[in-house]
Amino acid sequence: MQEEKTLKLYKEKGETPLERLDRFREEHPEYGEVKLSYAGRLDPMAEGVMLILIGDENKEREKHLKYSKEYTFEILFGFRTDTYDLLGILQEEFKKIEIDEKEIEELLQKFKGDIDQEYPPFSSKTVKGKPLFEWAKKMKLDKITIPTHKITIHNIELLKIKKISRPDLRKYIIESILKVKGDFRQKEILDKWGSELKRIRTDEFYLAQVNIFCSSGTYVRALANDIGKELECGALAYSIKRDDIKT
DSSP states (O other), rough: OOSSSSSEEEEOTTTOOHHHHHHHHHOOGGGGGOOOOOOOSTTTTEEEEEEEGGGGGGGHHHHHTTTEEEEEEEEEEOOTTTTTTTTSSSSSSOOOOOOOHHHHHHHHTTTEEEEEEESSSSSOOOOTTTTTTHHHHHGGGGGGGEEEEEEEEEEEEEEEEEEEEEEHHHHHHHHHHHTTSOOOOOOHHHHHHHHHHHOOOOOOEEEEEEEOOOOOOOOOHHHHHHHHHTTSSSEEEEEEEEEEEOO
């Protein structure tokens, strides 16, 4: 076995980072007794590159957590969920909006540079001894102040604007959510999406595909949510792919 210090693995959508690590161990039994961990999480709805630390390299974890990352992600406009992605409970009714490519390009540039980003309610950031997702699940976010942290968006670029039909959107949502194992409120989420997509009369929805190069700690789904706030229509991360980690 080679004496690697780190590995880059590709996590599939629906997997948790731990599930991806377990799958790697199954595929590579020679690592059975070797200490492995991942530097930086990827949400279940996200896919892409994960950095795996091997053996003694786990002692250098803090160094590996600081790398900048590149993502390609899609923003779905008109909807808002409590997780800021598809794996969340819808928070309000659909708001129809006509998307202008130039307007989106100009808006994205407002997020370029150093910004204070609020942690998503469904994240592992600890507040008063509990991760934020526990406060969110118990609907006690009003008892705390959600903290912010400084991030840097080195570059952000609109790749394209496209439309998706209602049947294709429904199919994608169902397929994506059913890929996730464990208790993530899947039934309630699917019921809410099903009811909302039946209620609204819009047959096509806008998606914006965006590429971003950003500092460690950037929550792409929070960025999608913030863009929706700016447009006053709601928005969420429809898909997220981590293209690379700049080690």
